[in-house]
Amino acid sequence: MPTSATIEVSLGDRSYPIVIGQGLLDGGFELSPFIHGGDCLVVSNETVAPLYLDRLLPNLAGRDVSSLNLPDGESFKTVATMQTILDRLVSSGANRDTTVIALGGGVVGDIAGFAAACYMRGVAFIQVPTTLLAQVDSSVGGKTGVNHEMGKNLVGAFHQPQVVLIDTNTLDTLPERELRAGLAEVVKYGAICDPAFFEWLEENMPALLDKDAQALAHAIQRSCELKAAVVADDEREAGRRAILNFGHTFGHAIEHCLGYGEWLHGEAVAAGMIMAAELSGIEADATTRLRNLLASAGLPTTPPAIDSERWHDAMGMDKKVQQKQLRFVLLRTLGDAWITSDYDEGRLQALTGAGR
Numbered sequence: 609m610p611t612s613a614t615i616e617v618s619l620g621d622r623s624y625p626i627v628i629g630q631g632l633l634d635g636g637f638e639l640s641p642f643i644h645g646g647d648c649l650v651v652s653n654e655t656v657a658p659l660y661l662d663r664l665l666p667n668l669a670g671r672d673v674s675s676l677n678l679p680d681g682e683s684f685k686t687v688a689t690m691q692t693i694l695d696r697l698v699s700s701g702a703n704r705d706t707t708v709i710a711l712g713g714g715v716v717g718d719i720a721g722f723a724a725a726c727y728m729r730g731v732a733f734i735q736v737p738t739t740l741l742a743q744v745d746s747s748v749g750g751k752t753g754v755n756h757e758m759g760k761n762l763v764g765a766f767h768q769p770q771v772v773l774i775d776t777n778t779l780d781t782l783p784e785r786e787l788r789a790g791l792a793e794v795v796k797y798g799a800i801c802d803p804a805f806f807e808w809l810e811e812n813m814p815a816l817l818d819k820d821a822q823a824l825a826h827a828i829q830r831s832c833e834l835k836a837a838v839v840a841d842d843e844r845e846a847g848r849r850a851i852l853n854f855g856h857t858f859g860h861a862i863e864h865c866l867g868y869g870e871w872l873h874g875e876a877v878a879a880g881m882i883m884a885a886e887l888s889g890i891e892a893d894a895t896t897r898l899r900n901l902l903a904s905a906g907l908p909t910t911p912p913a914i915d916s917e918r919w920h921d922a923m924g925m926d927k928k929v930q931q932k933q934l935r936f937v938l939l940r941t942l943g944d945a946w947i948t949s950d951y952d953e954g955r956l957q958a959l960t961g962a963g964r
């Protein structure tokens with residue numbers, strides 16, 4: 609029998625459950641109650657579909673299901689790829705009661721979700737995340753979108769799913785480098801809002817890297833609980849939700865400057881979190897703990913070489929910029945983050961060479 613836990617994302621009439629467990633594919637959790645119309649389009653990619661598409665179909669019993677596989681990789685997270693989903697929806701005669709189901713990592717989820725947000729001004733959407741990063745972060749909260757040649761995730765929409773279905777057994781096939789990248793976002797939650805979880809991660813990182821089922825289940829559940837609470841409080845990032853972007857101003861700049869896919873998103877965020885901790889000016893011991901935890905997960909803790917002009921331009925495209933002012937998510941201490949435009953200019957210069 610599959611085991612599962614359910615976390616509610618409380619957003620009034622856009623509320624939805626995150627269902628987490630082992631063995632939820634292969635018919636272990638019925639998705640039909642979340643599909644209000646007739647047909648569904650499962651959007652996956654050339655890597656994930658051969659592994660999991662057939663195993664998702666029993667969860668959709670009684671539904672008319674078709675599928676579309678995208679090319680794999682962050683470099684395909686573009687408007688052009690999103691257009692192929694729209695083309696398929698149009699050519700198949702899909703109407704407003706269609707449901708789009710994303711089966712894959714954050715790239716598939718973000719693109720498919722954006723297509724669902726746009727098609728006929730919005731059709732229903734379901735997330736079935738298969739990477740650790742997608743299970744702890746990108747499948748929850750309704751941010752969808754694609755990259756633009758000028759910057760990361762610049763084009764998108766908020767569009768909440770009907771349900772997030774997390775079968776943790778899908779992590780069995782996840783490459784080790786991708787697991788490590790997902791752990792960066794897990795560490796993020798401890799760093800920004802849960803010092804006890806940070807301590808738990810310090811003790812349990814070896815078990816997580818070993819894919820210990822109990823440790824992974826706890827890390828995924830706690831991450832989803834923390835994200836669900838932040839999103840319920842501030843769905844459209846008017847304020848507090850921005851703390852989920854800790855390390856991302858630097859991380860997105862790294863991804864953009866190196867070329868999408870060179871460093872994985874989680875790797876760039878890991879180095880970005882150390883830069884943000886240094887910009888915060890918190891006690892050295894706290895930054896050392898963060899660095900040690902990320903290093904123990906095999907993640908980079910120093911940025912690649914990027915010249916100051918490129919840092920400046922890439923950070924200037926960050927979505928948190930207001931009135932041409934950079935804003936950063938900084939730490940007051942480990943486990944307590946805030947967003948501010950009042951950062952130390954000298955420290956930023958030292959980190960990137962880029963000034964105001």
Ligand code: NAD
Pocket residue numbers: 653655656659680681682685712713714715716718738739740741742745746747748749750751752761778779780781782783786789790873874
């Ligand atoms: P990804 O989607 O590229 O997946 C990583 C790799 O793993 C891909 O090659 C994929 O095909 C493969 N894969 C997926 N599941 C697998 C499995 N079970 N077994 C074997 N291989 C598998 O990368 P990601 O780390 O999942 O997501 C990164 C993306 O998520 C970035 O574009 C980032 O911007 C986005 N993101 C979005 C949000 C949000 O709130 N929407 C939050 C964080 C990150």
Ligand code: GLY
Pocket residue numbers: 745746748749751849852853
């Ligand atoms: N990953 C950032 C957010 O969902 O807000």
